[in-house]
Amino acid sequence: MNTVNVSRRRFLRASALAGGGLVVGFSLSGCARAPLPIDPDAGGWVPNAFLQLTGDGHVRFYCPRDEMGQGVSTGLATIIAEELDLDPARFDIVFAGVHEDYDNPAMGMQVTGGSTSIKAHYAPLRQVGANTRALLLEAAALDLGVPAAGLRTDDGHVVHDGARHPYARFVATAARLTAPQAAPLKDPADFRWIGADFPRLDATAKATGTAEFGIDVEVPGMHYAAVRRPPVAGARLKSVDTGAVRDMPGVTDVVEIGSGVAVVAERYWQARKAADALQPVWHDAPLARVDSATVRRDYEQALAGGAVSDGVDVGRVSGPSRGDVDAGMATAETVVEATYWAPHLAHAPLEPMNAVLRIGDGEAELWTGTQSVSGARGLVARASGIDAERIRVHNTYLGGAFGRRGTLTHVTEVTEIALATGKPIKLLWSREDDMRHGLYRPASLMTIRAGAAGGRITAWDARRVGGNITPDTIENALPGLFPAIGDRGVRWIAGAADYAMANWFADGSSIEGLFEDYDFEHLNVAHVTVDHGLPLTFWRSVGHSYSAFAKESMIDEIAVALDADPVELRLANTRNSPRLHNVIRIAGERMAAMQPAPGRHLGFAAHHSFATDVAEIAEVSVTDGRIRVHRVTCVVDCGVAVNPDIVRAQMEGGVIFGLTAALYGNLQLDGGAIRESNFHDYPLLRMDESPEVEVIIVDSGTEPTGVGEPGLPPIAPAVANAVFRATGQRLRTLPLTLEA
């Protein structure tokens, strides 16, 4: 097991030192295009972008997606290994460099996110594995001088007449053959590794401190950089006296960059101390007039159709609709209306943003843990003027991401610093930098009015107020993904998206999850854009992270109003969503059988997101105003569970990440600056506050769907619904706080 990472590290080092020879690989479409970013071993065979079989028996898997903890490297290795017929634990895993063959099929870009990786790569990587195995069999038939029909494979060996020949023996012949494009796939009944539980392939590296993260990379001559940025997003530097810090120990350079002032030193601590000693003066920025109370007040005013703060635009658009909501409300026996609030949140991955860049003569090498190596390469190209084809990007393990490592302002910063100083640079953000200078989950105010008749929810009128997630993400992602578009072009496109989503059509990411799951006859969705200018981006489960709280709390409120069982009500209104209906049914049966101890209460919620259906039951107690979640039962249907234990881990993680948001998460603005700075005032759930999580995987036999995010959305409403049963208080504001 340990060889997986040891050899990977050795490989990264070796390729760094060698400067990286390139090999023209076998592209999936069969036509030779740009060279693959693969260093071939002597005698190594690279049948496609994803594999290298070395002459000495190693099999290297070039993982096209980024490992941020979600287990994607194990999952994708398992898929390709199953058809190649090789124990995935024997792969050496390498994170792929930039090449179009590594694009995420779900996006057409080299980006990891949206819980898409297993779903999008399941069929293509099975085919790659099967094609490679077929080629090895053909080569073996030639080398052994026997008909291919008499050969089979077994865990990295071709078996003939009881003799086992390692794949490596046939690599030289296979390299001269043409691979089939559509070799037959295994019957899923014959799967050995897909669906089996075995330890994650990165577990040993991560348990021994040998897994390499971006922060761990070193290159010869490297200096360390720390950056001072404005407390208020968007403010520009007015002046800074750098004289005092230039003489501090180890400091070699102090340079102004686009985002602020960078200090470069021989050691990280020297750079940090010097950056902290700077006293930059910043220009004013519009966001400086905004407090968290301003945001909430403006959202409430906008929802009511009133005026908001000067200089803040309001855009109103209609979202999906069907039937006639007014008529539906008029004929309803019961109408329930409520408004819910979710605050801004930070991602706070435990590894702060960092990057290492070495710029040479017309070429460069970047090391960073990112959700988009191609976006990272584009940003270096844009900031340096170096041809993108001559920039090599090495991805590392990501110390958490949750959406945060898709926006790479730190890559632009490190490029500016390396250019200005002429030194190889490691840029490392502090925790405070991460908390205060990032991009955030938008705050949301959501109102739902629902009408019910005869046990059916007939009318649903949902409205969300807040900033839009997509335009900011476009503005930050376009420069890297499409370096040919100039800065003005980027601003124009982002501005157009911003305007269009405020005034023409709703941003899907901002309203997702608010209305899709139930069989409403009459539906109306509206969106009100109010954006004060705090940078926003995707945050684990995106719009679902807040919309599920509103939607599933409202379903519970309707059940209370109708004096109905909350599970029965959900079952009666999900006839058009059979997979969701099924997880609700299974979870409902589990809940009916539960006998919580005195003082503990159960809450239920279900939600469909990223093509996966999840129902959760939270067992909660409330003591002296403090909410404690003891146990969570999670029923998930994600189709084929490629690695069931990783599915369970993602549900556990989604629940706990979601509980941090439900019980603590509250990022606040004071004069436009983020008030919180570190884990003392932006707390994460701790082990002694963490529930037991039981995960039940429903096998529906469909192709795999997402698991990185779908465990999160149901937990906040499940807890809120349990708190209502415990106390009679309906908590409609996140984080959940009981009235005294």
Added chain:
Amino acid sequence: MVRFVLNGTPVETDDAPDTPLLWVVRDTFGLKGSKYGCGAGLCGACTMHVDGAATRTCVLPVSAVAGRSVTTIEGIGTPDALHPLQAAWVEHSVPQCGYCQSGQIMTAAALLERNPNPTATEVESAMAGNLCRCGCYPRIKAAILAVGALAHDATRSEETPA
């Protein structure tokens, strides 16, 4: 010049005495397993043992370990010779992103040194200062309890004549 013992080997550094031990170990001595997470002793990712005690090294000046013995994740086990906790971490597929895990294991190792067979409550209490953003807590707890149970079984089998 500060002299101390790092994973059993005497070392010396001319890093400024106020430099946190974490950076000296990571950047001067090149042991990257201990991580920076908060710089304020709040998350535990930097945990090492100083004279056997689990210590937050992102806020501990290197001068404070002069003449003392420091053990890092690299000092308790390697991929080829895993510490029992590391083996349990693999067995239970504990890590997700993995960034906090060195600190988690070092805190757990110090716990088991002084209490080889802790209860679940004792584990929770000892580990409450080590944050995990991915939410691996149920598995961290299970892995520590499994190692504790092994120790318990070993003790019992020693006590019980064959």
